[in-house]
Amino acid sequence: MNYEILIPLLAAAVQSGTPILYATLGEIFTERTGILNLGVEGIMIVGALSGFLVAKITGNPAVAFFAAGLAGAVAASLHGIVCIIFQGNQVVSGLALTILGVGFANYIGAAYVGQAAPGFDPLPIPLLSQIPGLGPIFFRQDLLVYLTYLIPPLMWLFLYQTRYGLSLRAAGENPAAAIAAGVNVVACRFVGVLVGGFFIGLGGAYLSLAYTHLWTNNLTGGRGWIAVALVIFAFWRPSRAIFGAYLFGGVMALQLRLQASGTQIPSSLLLMLPYALTIGVLVLASWRRGGTDEPAALGRNIEPVD
Amino acid sequence: MALIRIVKRQEPLGWGSCFVLIAAVALSVLLGGAILAIGGTPPVHGIVTLFQGAFGSRWALEDALIKATPIFLCSLGVAVAFRLQVWNIGAEGQYAMGAVGATWIALSFPGAPAWLLLPGMIAAAMAAGGCWGFIPGFLRQRLRTNEIIATLMMNYIAILFLDYLVYGVWKDPASFGFPMTPVFSDQAIIGRIGATSFSWGLTHCLLLGVAVWAFMRFTRLGYEIKVGGDNVRAARYAGIPYDRLVMLVMALSGALAGWAGFLEASSTINRLQPSIMAGYGYTAIVVAWLARLNPLAIGVAAFLLAGLRVGVEGLQLDLQVPAAFGGMIEGLILLTVLAGGLFTRYRFAFKRRLP
Numbered sequence: 001m002n003y004e005i006l007i008p009l010l011a012a013a014v015q016s017g018t019p020i021l022y023a024t025l026g027e028i029f030t031e032r033t034g035i036l037n038l039g040v041e042g043i044m045i046v047g048a049l050s051g052f053l054v055a056k057i058t059g060n061p062a063v064a065f066f067a068a069g070l071a072g073a074v075a076a077s078l079h080g081i082v083c084i085i086f087q088g089n090q091v092v093s094g095l096a097l098t099i100l101g102v103g104f105a106n107y108i109g110a111a112y113v114g115q116a117a118p119g120f121d122p123l124p125i126p127l128l129s130q131i132p133g134l135g136p137i138f139f140r141q142d143l144l145v146y147l148t149y150l151i152p153p154l155m156w157l158f159l160y161q162t163r164y165g166l167s168l169r170a171a172g173e174n175p176a177a178a179i180a181a182g183v184n185v186v187a188c189r190f191v192g193v194l195v196g197g198f199f200i201g202l203g204g205a206y207l208s209l210a211y212t213h214l215w216t217n218n219l220t221g222g223r224g225w226i227a228v229a230l231v232i233f234a235f236w237r238p239s240r241a242i243f244g245a246y247l248f249g250g251v252m253a254l255q256l257r258l259q260a261s262g263t264q265i266p267s268s269l270l271l272m273l274p275y276a277l278t279i280g281v282l283v284l285a286s287w288r289r290g291g292t293d294e295p296a297a298l299g300r301n302i303e304p305v306d
Numbered sequence: 307m308a309l310i311r312i313v314k315r316q317e318p319l320g321w322g323s324c325f326v327l328i329a330a331v332a333l334s335v336l337l338g339g340a341i342l343a344i345g346g347t348p349p350v351h352g353i354v355t356l357f358q359g360a361f362g363s364r365w366a367l368e369d370a371l372i373k374a375t376p377i378f379l380c381s382l383g384v385a386v387a388f389r390l391q392v393w394n395i396g397a398e399g400q401y402a403m404g405a406v407g408a409t410w411i412a413l414s415f416p417g418a419p420a421w422l423l424l425p426g427m428i429a430a431a432m433a434a435g436g437c438w439g440f441i442p443g444f445l446r447q448r449l450r451t452n453e454i455i456a457t458l459m460m461n462y463i464a465i466l467f468l469d470y471l472v473y474g475v476w477k478d479p480a481s482f483g484f485p486m487t488p489v490f491s492d493q494a495i496i497g498r499i500g501a502t503s504f505s506w507g508l509t510h511c512l513l514l515g516v517a518v519w520a521f522m523r524f525t526r527l528g529y530e531i532k533v534g535g536d537n538v539r540a541a542r543y544a545g546i547p548y549d550r551l552v553m554l555v556m557a558l559s560g561a562l563a564g565w566a567g568f569l570e571a572s573s574t575i576n577r578l579q580p581s582i583m584a585g586y587g588y589t590a591i592v593v594a595w596l597a598r599l600n601p602l603a604i605g606v607a608a609f610l611l612a613g614l615r616v617g618v619e620g621l622q623l624d625l626q627v628p629a630a631f632g633g634m635i636e637g638l639i640l641l642t643v644l645a646g647g648l649f650t651r652y653r654f655a656f657k658r659r660l661p
Contacts, residue, residue: 038454042637078641087651088644091393091454092595096644099588100637106630108345217630222462229455268470275462278455279445286450304312304652 009253010137017249018145019044019206023227024234024241025151026199030076031231032159033192034172036299038094039079041224042101043197047072047204049105052215055117055208064117065144065205072201073194075101080193083301084186090299102218112215119209120144142210144202151199152238159238168192172295175302185302203227222275229278233285235292244281251277311655323650327596330642337642338635347625359620360613366620367613368503372574373586374605374612376401376566378511380590381608382518383439383562385599389522390535390555396442396457397563398587399464400435404564405571406468407434409487409578412494412571413476420493427494427568435564436557438464443556447549453556465583472578486579496573505573511605514562519601531555563587585633589615592640611636 023040030037037043051068055061079097082088120142128139138149159165170178171188178185207219226248234240255270263270319326339349360366380397387394407430415423438460445451469485478488496505522528534541534548542548566586571578589611596611597603618632 082641082645086645086648088641088647092591093641093644095395095591096637096640098637099592099633100641103630103633103635103637104341107341107628107634110628110630222459225455225458229452229459232452232455266470266474268466268473272463272466275459275466278459279451282455283445283449283451286452303314 007133007136009257010250011140012253012257013246013250014137014145015141015211015249016252017245017247018141018148019203019211020223020227020230020248021148021241021245022151022203022206023200023224024230024245025148025155025238026072026196026201026203027227027231028196028234028236028238028241029155029159029199030192030196031236031298032172032295033168033189034175034295034297034300035080035083035189035193036090036094037076037079037097037193037196038091038228039076039097039101040094040200040227041220041222042098042104043072043075043200044101044204044207044224044227045105045218045220046075046101047201048208048219049109049204049215050201051205052109052112052117052208055119056112056115059118061119061209065120065202065209068205068209069198069201072199072204073197076193076197076200077190079197080190084189084193087301087304090301098224102220105219106217109215109217113217114214116214117208119213144206144210152242155238169295172297175297175300179302189302200224200227226274226278229282232292232294233281235285236294247281248274248277312652313655315651315653319650326646326649327643330646331639333642334635334638337638338631341634342627342631345627347627352621352625352627355624356614356617356621358617359624360617366616369616370609370613371504371508372612373615374608375507375511375574376570376586377589377593377612378605378608379514379566379569380563380587381593381597381604382514382601383559384590385594385597385601385604386518386522386531386562387439387555387559388594389599390531390552391538392443392446392552392555393454394439394442394457394556394559395454395591396439396460396560396587397590398583398585399457399461400438400560400563401567401570401587402461402464402468402583403438403560404431404435404567405578405582406464406471406567407431407564408568408571409471409476409490412490413487416491416494418493423491423493424496424572427572428565431564431568432561433564435567436561439560439563440553440557443553446556447552461587468578468583469580472580476578478577484579487577489577490572494572495576496569505569507569507573510565510569514565515601515605518562522601527551527554563590584615588633589636592636595640596643 023044027037027040047068050071051064054067055064079093082093083090122140122142124140129135159169167183168188170183171185175185204220208215230241230244233244251274255273258270259267335353339353342352343349380401384394384397408427411427411430442453442456442460445456446453472485472487476487478486496507498505530546530551534546534551538548570582575582593604593607593611597607614635615632618629621627621631622629
């Protein structure tokens with residue numbers, strides 16, 4: 001494959017990997033506090049719709065992007081209420097949230113299918129975009145992509161280098177010990193769910209505001225579930241999430257290019273690629289579960305009995 | 307200090323949990339009405355239309371029963387897996403593979419007699435669906451792969467595979483370009499019971515429901531599933547081959563969903579086409595959880611949620627409410643029922659003030 005094809009493909013990989021990266025980072029943050037949120041797909045599509053609608057009404061994509069994050073946090077709070085306060089099963093609650101979110105977004109969005117909204121366009125960074133190779137791949141993207149370059153290091157700093165991060169991780173590793181040490185575990189877990197939901201909502205908004213610029217039914221198309229898988233692939237570490245997200249972005253971009261090139265392979269078989277890859281990646285990551293940072297109390301509720 | 311204390315219940319709540327269930331469903335309907343209002347539909351009129359459309363006529367009840375058939379079978383399979391605490395989210399894909407397997411036999415041997423063809427279709431559907439369940443079970447036990455994600459991804463793959471077949475190699479040349487296989491031969495179609503609009507598939511549900519109930523209640527394997535679901539370590543310690551049990555249950559779960567795919571293709575649609583995928587596999591998860599994995603209750607819940615689907619179709623026709631409204635209500639019901647579980651497992655007592 002020659003240079004003129006490879007560079008645009010890699011740039012497209014970064015772009016289509018970005019929504020998955022937002023969602024994966026959000027889910028990592030949530031799972032670190034011990035809450036397994038399988039509602040990513042539902043939260044993401046609610047974020048996508050909210051971003052689209054706010055952009056359409058206000059005409060301001062930045063406001064829309066932030067509003068999508070808030071909508072994601074609100075959607076995720078349902079999972080928090082059901083699991084943290086009402087002690088519901090986390091697996092089933094997340095599934096319910098996905099069913100609810102997808103239904104809600106398709107219901108409200110039905111009147112807007114195919115309509116466009118103002119969004120984000122590529123904004124090359126002056127000097128950096130001139131670097132051969134790296135420049136066109138990483139620095140001729142839109143603003144929201146640049147934002148994701150900052151989040152993993154900041155999230156790492158917060159989780160590993162601050163007291164609050166330590167409390168959040170303690171809530172996911174050993175809630176009983178954390179409670180004994182005076183940590184408000186319920187608050188920690190709620191923060192995890194809400195902040196995680198905020199980022200997942202942003203991931204959805206990337207799809208409607210920067211990736212497609214318009215609304216269609218089932219816009220997320222399983223990306224939320226891929227993000228859930230990538231959390232495992234990333235060993236629950238923000239830095240590793242980047243590689244996973246761009247790998248999937250690459251496969252999605254490649255698949256689209258193959259379709260556009262008029263290949264003989266039927267499109268339904270090409271569309272299978274990302275899903276099949278998810279299983280493959282998951283098998284590889286799970287094979288030897290050494291060195292992961294999987295929270296020990298992930299998915300387990302805290303008994304409210306005193 | 308809080309004045310209310312939460313105490314774990316010693317014995318199950320019994321009829322009280324029925325009340326919690328009804329309250330949860332009522333709350334979901336209320337919230338659904340509010341969302342209807344957001345969408346610009348008069349809420350009270352909408353809810354009344356929904357219920358009338360669902361249960362208000364003989365035709366609606368019949369349609370609900372027809373739609374309940376695949377949901378019931380998928381849900382039975384899901385429930386057996388959930389009982390073992392294995393999260394099979396893949397009923398949708400296993401159902402698709404079942405329909406594909408049955409269609410393969412139906413298209414390959416259209417001239418075979420019905421007594422040979424129908425069992426062959428069932429066997430192929432069970433094998434295909436069972437395989438689709440076994441693979442994630444195998445990956446889970448041998449390679450420690452998360453079964454939730456594996457089953458979900460296999461749903462997408464199965465649906466795309468079905469698309470590939472009906473858009474490509476199996477497409478009916480006489481379909482004017484529509485993605486569908488030719489209509490099955492008469493021998494491959496399950497007929498209706500007498501003059502009713504119900505197919506003999508209903509009796510399959512009855513038999514399989516009783517079989518699964520008896521399997522869980524009276525057999526050694528059923529007992530082992532319950533033990534394994536309650537405590538994996540205890541099960542292993544007691545010598546239960548847990549790994550094999552998980553793979554078997556996943557295959558069984560998939561085979562039941564596959565059977566549902568066979569019934570839908572053979573008795574309802576009479577061919578294979580993309581519209582066979584109506585999300586029954588996901589509704590089945592809601593049903594299994596509502597029914598607390600009990601086969602009889604699954605029958606009731608499957609009928610009610612199938613009724614909801616019929617009602618939403620009416621809502622779509624009469625008030626132009628988007629079809630996604632149904633999925634939303636299902637999600638709401640599941641969330642509220644989960645939240646209501648707190649009241650069935652714990653009770654609230656006032657704290658006595660210290661003197």
